[in-house]
Amino acid sequence: MQIETKKRYITYLKAFAAAFALVLLDQFTKLLAVEHLKGKDPLVILHHVFELHYLENRGAAFGIFQGFQGFFILSAVLITAAVIWLFLRTPLEEHFLPLRICGILIVAGAWGNCIDRVIQGYVVDFFYFVLIDFPIFNVADIYVTVAAFALILLLFFYYKEEDLERILHRRKPGRRTD
Numbered sequence: 001m002q003i004e005t006k007k008r009y010i011t012y013l014k015a016f017a018a019a020f021a022l023v024l025l026d027q028f029t030k031l032l033a034v035e036h037l038k039g040k041d042p043l044v045i046l047h048h049v050f051e052l053h054y055l056e057n058r059g060a061a062f063g064i065f066q067g068f069q070g071f072f073i074l075s076a077v078l079i080t081a082a083v084i085w086l087f088l089r090t091p092l093e094e095h096f097l098p099l100r101i102c103g104i105l106i107v108a109g110a111w112g113n114c115i116d117r118v119i120q121g122y123v124v125d126f127f128y129f130v131l132i133d134f135p136i137f138n139v140a141d142i143y144v145t146v147a148a149f150a151l152i153l154l155l156f157f158y159y160k161e162e163d164l165e166r167i168l169h170r171r172k173p174g175r176r177t178d
Contacts, residue, residue, distance in 0.1 A: 004092075011092055015100060019108045026112035026139040033126040033138075042128065053128040055136045058121065069117050076114035083107050089167050096163070098154055105147035112140030 037043060037054035044051045083103040090096045116123040125136040137145075155164075 007092055011100075012087060015087060015104050019104045019111070022105065022108035022143060023112050023115070023140075026108065026143070027115060029139045030116065030124040030126075033124050037126055049129070049131045051128050051130055052126050053136055055125040055128075056120075056122040057125045057136070058123075069121065072117050073114055076110040079110045080107050086167070091166060096167075098150065098158065099167075102147040102151045102154070105143040109140040109143035109147070112143065113138070 033054055037052055042051040042053035083106060086103055087100065090099060113123045125138045127138065128136045
């Protein structure tokens with residue numbers, strides 16, 4: 001096995017392990033929410049600012065698209081396919097590590113919530129910023145939101161057009177370009 005190929009497989013394995021660990025963390029926090037918050041008054045962390053408040057969300061972000069479970073499952077599959085495609089095309093250089101981390105976070109968030117939808121028919125949410133009356137959310141939502149925000153910053157301020165061209169138009173070694 002070539003060194004480059006072996007390095008690439010190790011990178012993919014680490015990415016899968018990281019995404020899996022993040023999904024487990026998300027599921028663990030939701031289990032804790034069910035055990036300690038369900039059917040109880042919200043747990044106030046900072047009065048009038050932040051509390052842990054159990055909610056069964058049958059829709060998407062902020063409760064929209066309720067009743068479209070198949071759509072959300074298909075979305076998780078398509079998001080995963082897009083991130084795999086991105087991983088296969090992204091050079092292994094350290095310069096592209098932030099992009100790969102964003103992909104891992106997005107996939108972990110998508111599957112963290114997808115697991116809830118498949119098993120329970122709803123997503124467990126429990127973080128609530130009372131101060132700004134922000135919709136209740138969970139750890140998987142944090143993964144997706146942080147990754148999306150970071151991705152926007154990376155695309156506008158870190159990666160150059162040449163970097164994106166290297167990903168989008170990457171050719172396999174030995175292929176002719178004419």
